[in-house]
Amino acid sequence: MAKVCQLKFFFFFLCAFLFTLKASAQYGDEEDRLFFGGLVLGANYTQVDGDNFAGYHRVGLNAGAILYVNIGKPFSVSMELLYAQKGARAGLSQLPKLMNDQSGVITDYKIRLNYAEIPILINFFDAKKNNFGVGISGAYLGSSKETYRDGNGAIFEQEAKLFPFKKSDFNIVLNGGAHIWKGLIINLRMQYSLLSIRNLSNILTGRQQQYNNLVSTRLVYIF
Numbered sequence: 001m002a003k004v005c006q007l008k009f010f011f012f013f014l015c016a017f018l019f020t021l022k023a024s025a026q027y028g029d030e031e032d033r034l035f036f037g038g039l040v041l042g043a044n045y046t047q048v049d050g051d052n053f054a055g056y057h058r059v060g061l062n063a064g065a066i067l068y069v070n071i072g073k074p075f076s077v078s079m080e081l082l083y084a085q086k087g088a089r090a091g092l093s094q095l096p097k098l099m100n101d102q103s104g105v106i107t108d109y110k111i112r113l114n115y116a117e118i119p120i121l122i123n124f125f126d127a128k129k130n131n132f133g134v135g136i137s138g139a140y141l142g143s144s145k146e147t148y149r150d151g152n153g154a155i156f157e158q159e160a161k162l163f164p165f166k167k168s169d170f171n172i173v174l175n176g177g178a179h180i181w182k183g184l185i186i187n188l189r190m191q192y193s194l195l196s197i198r199n200l201s202n203i204l205t206g207r208q209q210q211y212n213n214l215v216s217t218r219l220v221y222i223f
Contacts, residue, residue: 060085
């Protein structure tokens with residue numbers, strides 16, 4: 001029930017945010033606006049550094065809305081409200097793998113983390129409306145799940161209470177966007193946790209200090 005309430009609050013906040021964007025879009029030409037914004041849709045390619053598996057094998061959703069505030073040409077500050085799926089997945093070439101406690105082998109492994117995230121960036125726009133940005137993001141963990149399969153084919157699920165992930169995640173963000181048509185921008189983003197995302201690691205598969213590490217490809221449509 002608590003997770004349902006959290007999702008309802010997130011979508012209510014997103015709808016209010018989108019209404020603000022729609023209203024701001026009526027403020028003259030984009031170059032003269034104080035506020036302008038749009039919608040974001042794309043994918044996260046993620047891994048968790050410290051889980052004993054490497055590679056951006058976990059693919060998740062990155063979607064929401066973005067609001068820009070002009071602070072003087074060619075700079076603007078942006079704030080996003082996103083639903084972001086992060087986590088990790090063992091690559092096929094990395095399996096089977098011996099467990100840390102030597103009790104057996106892992107033949108499949110996944111971490112699923114679902115966040116409500118707010119990145120804040122300072123952006124530079126060139127004359128062709130391409131942009132580069134740097135900033136930070138704060139994220140709230142709505143749900144988490146860790147699963148692995150052992151050599152006997154048994155599937156085990158580790159919930160947050162057993163090996164908990166922290167409810168907050170703070171990241172450094174690097175962002176680049178290429179203007180391709182009218183208000184459409186193709187976006188590439190790199191992001192990394194500044195603090196460990198776990199209080200206690202799963203001793204079967206990783207170390208205590210673990211970090212979200214991701215690359216995102218997204219489409220941004222500016223109203």
